[in-house]
């Protein structure tokens with residue numbers, strides 16, 4: 001199977017504090033991979049490396065066959081990112097927010113409009129294009145950010161705890177929308193500490209104290225044990 005992402009032997013220290021230790025895993029094309037870990041496990045640090053904020057050494061991170069350390073531009077062009085902290089202009093419309101991002105990607109005119117419409121439709125947000133972001137609820141704001149991350153047609157979508165602060169129905173809707181993207185061949189790496197966001201046939205990378213503590217298909221790695229119980233037993237964290 002072709003790989004959308006490969007991480008091989010990644011370590012990172014914040015000063016003298018180790019945050020990631022020899023992290024290795026792969027996300028095949030068209031798969032939803034949950035990066036599951038309790039607070040402080042290293043999820044955001046890993047996302048910072050994958051999005052180029054911390055540059056990895058050559059040979060450590062490969063995106064669709066492009067080495068992030070050697071060819072960051074080619075690697076990053078294949079990635080869409082939804083950061084943990086929201087980033088949008090509240091006083092402008094959904095369309096205007098996406099148009100601004102499209103322009104940053106070098107897209108304009110009819111092509112930009114078409115990409116914006118397609119991206120919003122994927123998240124069930126086409127009806128809201130003309131609404132001011134300030135008028136949207138938290139779930140719709142997040143869906144707008146996910147649509148925005150898809151405008152440049154990335155093959156890999158990275159999301160860092162995208163449902164933080166949302167109520168249960170909004171979390172369920174966003175989780176379902178992002179799972180559905182894999183049917184189009186988009187690969188997803190979804191950082192979370194909430195086990196109910198994972199499906200049994202998803203891939204899972206369990207990060208604990210900066211190390212990969214388990215990896216594989218959710219149902220295969222957990223066996224007969226409920227995921228919440230399995231997670232608690234391995235990390236001591238409440239799910």
Ligand SMILES: Nc1ncnc2c1ncn2[C@@H]1O[C@H](COP(=O)(O)OP(=O)(O)OP(=O)(O)O)[C@@H](O)[C@H]1O
Pocket residue numbers: 014017018019037038039040041042043044045046193
């Ligand atoms: N900018 C930073 N400077 C110093 N230490 C940091 C920085 N960012 C993270 N750390 C430390 O690195 C470790 C991993 O943190 P990280 O934020 O990557 O974990 P996380 O799994 O994303 O946790 P959370 O779910 O709380 O966001 C923690 O010990 C944290 O204190």
